[in-house]
Amino acid sequence: MSTPDGSRDSAASPDQEGSEPAGADALKAFLGDAYEPMQQFAQLLIAHGEERGLIGPREIPRLWDRHLVNCSLLASVLPQSGRIADVGSGAGLPGIVIAIMRPNARVLLVESMVKRCEWLGEVSDRLGLSNVEVLNGRAEEYAGALEADAVTARAVAALDKLTRWAMPLVHVGGEMVVLKGASAEQEIESAQKALRKFAARDAAVQELTGPPGYSDARIVRATRGR
């Protein structure tokens, strides 16, 4: 997960000791009540992310811009309540960020690696996130079993494959919302067959503007029609 899609490498760098990230006022205005728990999540990633094989050392200085803000932008377009499934949560990106920003939603973290699931459970406990459920297994194993209102992912697979894994986890009328980078439009083209399989409507790229000093994000959204 050290080089996820969907973010740029400019950015405000956080204080590596973790006191306050750069541009903290803009971040506080953007995140509101989510700022404090996001800080705690950042501290956990800084303290343990590398040793547990969750993030590379190069990611620590850009943790806020490339990871936490990037994922917060995605979370900001999700429903306030209902069920949200995040496929391949890894370190908790974007799954834990979504759980912080959507406290009234039930957030299901579908992750195939046991060690990452253990991490996700520990982080949820430490942050007191009672809205998180960690599901150990591949997304394909949960096809038809979840009926979520929205499904998310970042840096898990190309859109073609991701559509086949993610769409079966949302109900008809629900939405797939995934972070993607510069190739998002091409990925939509390459995923046409998979999107048609679910009669996906309105598949499109959306640009999300970051708070001052932070990068924008690009997402692909599509609504399940069948």
Ligand SMILES: C[S@@+](CC[C@H](N)C(=O)[O-])C[C@H]1O[C@@H](n2cnc3c(N)ncnc32)[C@H](O)[C@@H]1O
């Ligand atoms: C490159 S990491 C990205 C992690 C995180 N989403 C991020 O952006 O930092 C991909 C993660 O997806 C998980 N994964 C890959 N295929 C999966 C599948 N079919 N179902 C569930 N998890 C999967 C891997 O175990 C890994 O943790």
